[in-house]
Amino acid sequence: MAIDLKAVEQLATDQSSLKAAAGLAKPTKWSGVGGSPDGALIWGECAGSGANPYRVMADLRDLGNKCTCPSRKFPCKHVLGLLWLNAESIVPFAPADTPAWVSDWLGRRRGPSAAKPAGAAAPSGEKDLRAARVVEPEATEDPKDAARREAQAAKRNEETERAILDALDALEQWIGDQLRLGLSGFIDDATARCRRIAARLVDGKATALASRIDELPARLLALAAGDRPRGAVVELGKLVLLARAFRAAPRDSAIRRSVATSETRETVLADPSAPRIDTQWEVLAEQVQTRRDGLVSQTTWLLSLAASGPRFAMLLDFFPASAGRRGSVFTPGERFQGELVFYPSQQPLRALLVRRDAAQATLTPEWPAPDQTLSNALTQPLLAEPWAIEIPLLLPQGRIARDDAGGAWWRAADGAAALPVAGKAEGLLSGTELTRTAAIWSGNRLTILAAQSPWGRIGSHD
Template sequence: MDISLETIQDLAPDQASLNAAKKLIKPGKWPLTGQASSVNSIWGQCQGSGANPYYTMADVVDHGYKCTCPSRKFPCKHVLALLWQYADDAGRFTESEPPEWVADWLGRRRKTTSQTSEPDITSAQKPSRKNIHSTDAITDAQATESHSPEELAKKTAAKAARLLKAREASDAGIRAGLLDFQQWVDDQLRTGIAPMLKELNSRCRGMAARLVDAKASTLASRLDELPAKALGKPAAAQATTVLRELGQLILLSEAWLGNPDDPDARGAITTADNREQVLSAPNVERTSGVWQNIGEQIHTRRDGLISHATWLIEMTAPAAKIALLQDYYPASVGRREAGLSVGKFVKGDVVFYPSRQPCRGFLQNYEFIEADPVLCPTTSMSPTTSMWPTTSMELDRHYLQQQSLIPWAEQCPFVLGPGRIRQDKSGQHWWLALDSSRHILIANPALPGVVMGDTLERAFIIWDGNSATLLSVQSQCWGTIVC
């Protein structure tokens, strides 16, 4: 069971993919690799810029492959890097039974016809523009045929014109979809919220499908999740939840119609910029420091994707600086093993997506580390528990500031200071400040027993204006506790 570098070169879609794959051939990028010679398969988890690794697998005989990354190149750089590592040193791949996510792929895929070992004379005679042995020296631009400056200028202008035309066509479709959505909301309000609640699933699903057709995919996903959000509330709060959500979505649609280039509105309507676009943008916000994972939110969406939100806090800042790493992956791959679990530290840069209030970002130039007591002050009770910085302003003021900048924002992360958790006679949980200056309704249906009654030095919540989802706390006795 082996594969040659020349075969990998032929599989690569272009020279740029080979260049990118070579940069991933580092042991630190692959926390897990394995092989099963009985099924001719290898696999690995590649740690990318997000909080969780990409799951990559390949068949070294018929060259089938799969990766959970969002790349549109096939095979992607992760598959090429996996095969490349195996070609260089198969001994690094531990022989074992395929894990569940690999076994699931093996069971689903269709085997291609056996490939002959004889070379394809026709393809061998064709000059290749890819060279796996010169990945540092050759780029796609250098590999293309030479053109005169006039020809290159014409090609560049033609490409820019095509992109502009495609953007205009896409925006026209989105505009029509948003106007259709606004009319749909008017119809729901005219006929009444009570009848809508009875048919909430079908009504939202139908409108979401129309938004997908209009290329407003992110807005469609949010509308599709409205039934789960509203019907999961107590009956008395369901109508208010629907009205609030529809109001925010109307504000979002109006913001896009007023300025389609607004980064906050565009990212919430259609897809956000990819990482390469963010890095190439002028004045991109980047924060370096020691970050700790202080909470995760994982749920399966109605469209079959798993949403995995990882919340980081910069430990060396005087006030809370919070970053959101948002990943999506198919439910078919199962729950990922977190590369950065709650309580763990990473040192590096968080690059933020353009926004009036930057929060979502991705990691770059980072390494996993242990807590540094010099950089991260610790509590007197537990020398391994680093104190989280608290949010600089009061909760209501912080929330109103966010809503004034991005009125359709769903989540407001916040770090509370010292307090306690109490339960009332109805079983409802509340967070109470130690100085009795504030009490906050906790939306969690259940909480770990160790957080009840104990003094909590910090609490990390997601506030929606009415109640808080408690993700984690810091206790003098128990350290960081996931809620």
């Protein structure tokens, strides 16, 4: 029986747990690792901060698990680390007799009668496996227990919300300090200063916002030196807007996603309010970035070939950098019929792939025309989410030109607009008439994803 790393990632409650598990997926952290003869049960002892190691166990059939650590997360980082060891075959899980502490867990998990299955005596390991396989009738839930759990969950949610609000207070005070001390000093020392406030946000459970601030120095350094003060003002202003939006609507899913954590895949799929779009899609490009927290973000951009509905979709995945480069299931330029479910938002963009059909020869050959003016395409998303960092755009006819300093600019065919382009924009993109261009606007420059020309499709690296 096997488990893959993708299943481990989906099991994690948040990205911080996954990052911590990556640090534990090392042979030196573990002792007493073993498994049942059929590979269904695995266990091990993980060194912790105390004198005694934590005892960790899991059933690979249904991913039930247990750890003796005091963490409130389920599963904890130790369970994820054990599953990671198994998924990547980092250490051998030699078949062995089931330890007593694993047997005790099985007995409690499956019920007292499961600990002693009927039949002739068998080795302890075989008994435990039989116990794990016994299907107990579903117990009737005690209304008092259900009410108690609901009260505890409500209390935890209240404590989490309070912690986030306290962290946001600290963030706004920090932003005020940076403006008071001067932007020049902030830009010169941005990495250290952002790292300190990001750590405070992590402690306050505002993990998504912490990751955003951790990446802020890199976004500023990517700008020309003269543009960095303006870029810093814009970035800090967006953080203030996001903090105040959370205070006004702490239960709004899109805002909470930008501050704390995203909903699980299962939650989004089960949400009746989540938009579902079944149409024709083209894979524009894939962006892979190693983040400062040790995770790699893999973003796949899709363009809808339909005339209505969300124009773009963003499939976002995370995996630890220590796992190495992961192959993509998409090819830029590929077209397919598929169903996507979007995370609820005023501007639906991030999505999950529900179904993907094979490519069809009858797919629409051309991209749809922009459904709004360039001015509206740049401003309307910011009216809905003014803290957004990136805005995907479908640009009208134009071409890439260069200024006297060699900088690349996208220029509309009618000369009404011109936008600076990130990077050199060389190859086929340079000077070619572009009938349609898909790009990401970051507030100060365009990142070209792909374009169409009279001679066919042009990728960002062509």
